Amino acid sequence: MSLLIVKPGLLTTVQDLGRYGYQQQGIIVSGAMDTFALRAANILTGNAPDAAALEITLRGPMIRFEADVLIAICGGDLSPTINGKDVPLWRPILVRAGEILEFGECRSGARAYLAVAGGIDVPMVMHSRSTYLRAGIGGFEGRALRAGDTLPIGEASNVAVFYMEERQAELQAVSFLASSWFIGYTSHPAYRSDPVIRFVRGREFTKFTPDSREELVNRRFRVTPQSDRMGYRLEGSALRLEEPVEMLSEAVTFGTVQVPPDGNPILLMADRQTVGGYPKIAQVASVDLPILAQIKPGERIRFTEISMEEAQQLYISSELLLARVAASVQLYMKTGGPR
Amino acid sequence: MHSIIKSIQNEDSVNHIHIVSLGDRALLVDWGGGIERNTHEQIRAFCLQLERADISGIIELIPSYTTVTVVYDPMELRDPATGACCYHRDGQLTSSPFELLKGIIEGMHNSLDPKVETITANIVDIPVCYGGEFGPDLQEVAEHTGLSSQEVIKLHCGQSYLVYMVGFAPGFPYLGGMSERLSVPRRSSPRTAITPGSVGIGGSQTGVYPLATPGGWQLIGRTPRKLFRPHHAEPSLLKMGDIVRFYPIEPEQFAEWKEDEQ
Numbered sequence: 001m002s003l004l005i006v007k008p009g010l011l012t013t014v015q016d017l018g019r020y021g022y023q024q025q026g027i028i029v030s031g032a033m034d035t036f037a038l039r040a041a042n043i044l045t046g047n048a049p050d051a052a053a054l055e056i057t058l059r060g061p062m063i064r065f066e067a068d069v070l071i072a073i074c075g076g077d078l079s080p081t082i083n084g085k086d087v088p089l090w091r092p093i094l095v096r097a098g099e100i101l102e103f104g105e106c107r108s109g110a111r112a113y114l115a116v117a118g119g120i121d122v123p124m125v126m127h128s129r130s131t132y133l134r135a136g137i138g139g140f141e142g143r144a145l146r147a148g149d150t151l152p153i154g155e156a157s158n159v160a161v162f163y164m165e166e167r168q169a170e171l172q173a174v175s176f177l178a179s180s181w182f183i184g185y186t187s188h189p190a191y192r193s194d195p196v197i198r199f200v201r202g203r204e205f206t207k208f209t210p211d212s213r214e215e216l217v218n219r220r221f222r223v224t225p226q227s228d229r230m231g232y233r234l235e236g237s238a239l240r241l242e243e244p245v246e247m248l249s250e251a252v253t254f255g256t257v258q259v260p261p262d263g264n265p266i267l268l269m270a271d272r273q274t275v276g277g278y279p280k281i282a283q284v285a286s287v288d289l290p291i292l293a294q295i296k297p298g299e300r301i302r303f304t305e306i307s308m309e310e311a312q313q314l315y316i317s318s319e320l321l322l323a324r325v326a327a328s329v330q331l332y333m334k335t336g337g338p339r
Numbered sequence: 340m341h342s343i344i345k346s347i348q349n350e351d352s353v354n355h356i357h358i359v360s361l362g363d364r365a366l367l368v369d370w371g372g373g374i375e376r377n378t379h380e381q382i383r384a385f386c387l388q389l390e391r392a393d394i395s396g397i398i399e400l401i402p403s404y405t406t407v408t409v410v411y412d413p414m415e416l417r418d419p420a421t422g423a424c425c426y427h428r429d430g431q432l433t434s435s436p437f438e439l440l441k442g443i444i445e446g447m448h449n450s451l452d453p454k455v456e457t458i459t460a461n462i463v464d465i466p467v468c469y470g471g472e473f474g475p476d477l478q479e480v481a482e483h484t485g486l487s488s489q490e491v492i493k494l495h496c497g498q499s500y501l502v503y504m505v506g507f508a509p510g511f512p513y514l515g516g517m518s519e520r521l522s523v524p525r526r527s528s529p530r531t532a533i534t535p536g537s538v539g540i541g542g543s544q545t546g547v548y549p550l551a552t553p554g555g556w557q558l559i560g561r562t563p564r565k566l567f568r569p570h571h572a573e574p575s576l577l578k579m580g581d582i583v584r585f586y587p588i589e590p591e592q593f594a595e596w597k598e599d600e601q
Contacts, residue, residue, distance in 0.1 A: 025575035251408035275506035283362030311363035
């Protein structure tokens with residue numbers, strides 16, 4: 001089983017949950033920008049949550065399926081269609097062999113995740129299938145997908161095979177079959193444009209002027225076009241330190257907000273460097289990272305402060321919610337849906 | 340590659356650590372102060388000890404000059420005394436994951452074997468073809484420092500360097516120990532893409548670029564050795580605590596260099 005990339009789209013890469021364990025060797029984590037959507041798409045196709053899928057950015061690809069296949073698309077709505085018909089998000093979709101999946105305008109969000117039952121079966125490099133573009137490793141030949149690429153698909157799980165077999169006959173009459181049940185928005189992160197992003201104080205928070213600390217929460221910041229998987233460059237208010245601080249390089253994380261000397265904050269994302277030497281004013285709460293991943297350049301965000309306890313409570317609650325969603329999806333795939 | 344074994348006498352030199360959060364899934368253990376060998380050795384010993392302790396929920400450690408960042412999953416942390424996790428079945432926090440891990444690490448640091456922690460350091464010899472097309476800025480460095488090109492090479496090869504940390508790019512070593520006489524300012528306009536293997540000087544630091552990245556350092560030579568080997572079990576040739584020695588080679592040796600897998 002394989003996927004054929006007919007057109008690659010703007011930036012389509014293979015990603016999983018990232019390459020951990022090698023940051024002390026200078027190797028970045030990479031992985032999906034929106035880890036919620038990636039995991040949801042995997043769960044809906046009977047995969048392990050950390051299987052590799054396609055991260056599709058703003059303008060989607062055109063993909064041909066070489067055999068009957070179970071897929072799911074989660075995250076941003078980039079208007080996916082098969083044979084001219086809209087393909088709904090957040091649910092299992094059975095696609096007949098030979099059909100072509102296309103994408104259109106970006107209706108909401110910025111990144112869609114396409115999971116396929118069995119996962120994208122590219123070789124593991126340093127325990128991950130994520131694409132590390134700058135080093136040219138991982139993913140499909142270490143690069144963004146191009147027209148003509150054929151991606152191997154792994155072996156579908158038992159639950160996925162069962163789900164497909166049950167609907168085999170029905171599928172032969174149509175291009176694709178979408179389930180009527182789906183992961184509803186009440187189980188999603190609060191995706192929206194103009195979001196309020198929750199943060200906890202960064203290590204150097206108190207070294208910024210009182211004005212700058214207020215500006216951080218009072219102003220709206222624009223995500224500039226110089227934003228990518230590595231980081232979002234923000235514009236809104238130049239944040240100033242009380243006095244210059246002598247900084248030695250130290251580790252940064254997904255969601256670190258660092259402030260270089262020009263005062264315009266940089267929000268570090270999935271492809272961030274392992275270490276940085278700029279003062280850190282804030283750390284975005286993990287639960288709000290998927291919301292950021294779906295923000296387009298040019299859009300605006302606001303910040304609001306929460307405590308470490310709140311951030312960790314939110315994280316644990318959201319992980320448990322996703323675990324419950326996964327259990328329900330498994331059950332629905334076995335029984336055909338909610339009763 | 341050779342090894343030296345070193346014993347650190349921690350008895351009267353263990354510094355206090357200070358633990359702060361770095362977002363909701365990492366914390367930072369800080370020794371404070373500047374770039375110092377003593378701090379570096381304590382950080383190495385600390386990382387070894389923490390890795391050995393194999394604490395549930397810790398994902399990875401990222402050491403730097405004066406800090407170790409501990410990446411963890413609050414879901415997986417367990418109270419070492421009771422084995423309990425940090426939340427009720429309904430998801431309500433029963434204890435702060437950050438405070439729990441902070442306590443575990445502080446306790447471990449206080450019980451750091453007060454006598455001796457043994458660590459080994461690899462000595463890695465790195466051949467460098469200096470000057471010419473391999474090191475386009477060698478002449479400029481010589482002029483700025485008032486040395487001859489030969490003297491620059493001799494000084495650069497005459498020291499052994501300590502790898503304080505690896506970062507910025509895969510396999511990029513932050514080296515300490517360069518002769519102050521070789522200090523030169525960075526280039527006024529950085530190069531957009533530096534040939535992998537280039538050896539440079541920036542301020543009072545020297546290093547080797549493993550990948551074609553932009554960079555502002557003055558390039559004095561290039562090594563045929565690969566610092567980043569993605570399919571190797573240890574992708575980075577150099578690790579924190581390694582000792583690096585440079586030695587000069589001729590362009591012919593550079594061309595004929597074969598990487599021996601060691």
